[in-house]
Amino acid sequence: MDNTNDQTIVRKEKLKNLAEKGVDTYPASYENRMQAELALKxxxxxxxxxxxxxxxxxxxxxxxxxxxxxxxxxxxxxIKKDLVGEEKFSLYKTELDIGDFIGAEGQMFTTRTGEKTLQVSDFTFLSKSLRPLPEKWHGLRDIELRYRKRYLDLIVNEESTAILKGRSKIIASVRRLLEERGYTEVETPILQDIFGGAAARPFITHHNLYNIDLYMRIAPELYLKRLLVGGWERVYEIGRNFRNEGLSKKHNPEFTMLEVYCAYTDYKYMMELSKEIVLSAHNELKKEFTPEIDLTKGWQEKNLWDLISEYSGLSFDPDDSIEELRKKADALKVPSGKDSAAKIIDRVFSAFVEEKLIQPTFVTGYLAKDSPLAKSSSKDLRFAERFELFIGGQEIGNSYSEQNDPEIQRKMFELQVQSSDDGEFSDKIDTDYLEALEHGMPPASGLGIGIDRLAMQVTGASSIREVILFPMLKPSAWDYAF
RNA sequence: GGGCCAGUAGCUCAGUAGGCAGAGCAACGCCCUUUUAAGGCGUGGGUCGAAGGUUCAAAUCCUUCCUGGCUCACCA
Incomplete structure (x- = not known):
């Protein structure tokens, strides 16, 4: 949309006037300036x-x-006329607008009302704003505009800047923590021939020279574990995953995942590490944000089956047959259709339990058959050595002792391929990954933490779109008309 | 995809028993050397999301469509 209006016409005119008066309208630099925060001190x-x-x-x-x-x-x-001179003052008065960039120098003083202020002896024009800023008092409220024109949101809404910079600080704190623990940050392929490491529908893209379709990764997991085979004991990646699924307050099609792998430890170690990561993020921002949830206390471990039984009021058991599960789901008015047992459990969990897990909770008791990349518990083969971390009614992380038996892993992959009727698993088995396991992978634990959701919890943001600079929006005619 | 709500000036928003489209900020002109949502006097600015319909007359009522938000469904 070309929203040229009287105001932009006026501003363009002023820019021309500045140039005619000999002002460099787009100077290249303004050296030795001090930031406002420091200047005020x-x-x-x-x-x-x-x-x-x-x-x-x-x-x-x-x-x-x-x-x-x-x-x-x-x-x-x-700015006083008798200090900057007639000519400069007139320039300031007639050719400058709200939104323009200037540099200014002078002496600090305090006004009658007590605000520390710079008394300008000279100023330099730096850049023109040809469009007016959003309203100064109410700012930019329109949610769509805030996301589409994020730069405006950042200029006028302090809260947005605080949340989004907070996100960056969280990521920095995670890196610092893992660095201290001896982890190596790595980058693995986003364009993948075979997608894996999670259950999700992928985005498909195309490579011209090879003339092959490639997938945008849904998880980096299988590559990171190749590094364990390669002898790297502590690795992590913070990067974008892509899942071709719906959007919601909790879901953006591209989102940032932290995945951590540590050789010679099991999922219990990852409980500790994930707690440290959450607390370090919280610690980083606790001056600016006080989340409703006190993240420093109330951490607990709960069993999946106990939880769904407790909150649904019906007794669920890991050995329930699919028929029994359907019957219970019907009784709870949870649609079950042709869903697998795992999916029914997940639905019941989502409907009754998830939103109740406010304080940080490690949920354990996931079935081994629903955890294809996890190791089974040596105590009870039905269960995986696995937990998911919930905070504020949201899944934040997922972790398990990594499956390193190539034969079991092959069988789990084969089962996945067979049961994949809706494209959430690749129809190809990652045989190179299995070959890697055949070379031997040390026992290890892995952890995935959704950085966006972690940022939501720590900043108190109510939507994932608030913690992503440029969240996915439906392309609008808007964007093409400029 | 379903349900609910919304779209009016650059921004934030008023505006129905259908009767000449408004306010504040921003802009423009004039006054003003300690203001801070500065102030005073004045001026300009609109395809009322789009198209069609009803009507002497539509921002307002009806239909369809577009866009967005919330929500449900889908979804580690």
């Missing part, structure tokens, strides 16, 4: 130099106050 009378976007302006004949915003915050500047 400078003593009165000291000289400072700042740069930023004009966010507001109060003009009074021969003087003016304005706020400049930079990456660190806002600082008020005071």
């Amino acid at each position: 400078v003593d009165e009378g000291e000289r400072v130099r700042v740069a930023g976007r004009i966010m507001s302006r109060r003009l009074m004949g021969k003087a003016s106050f304005a706020h400049l915003q930079d990456d660190s915050g806002k600082i008020q500047i005071y």
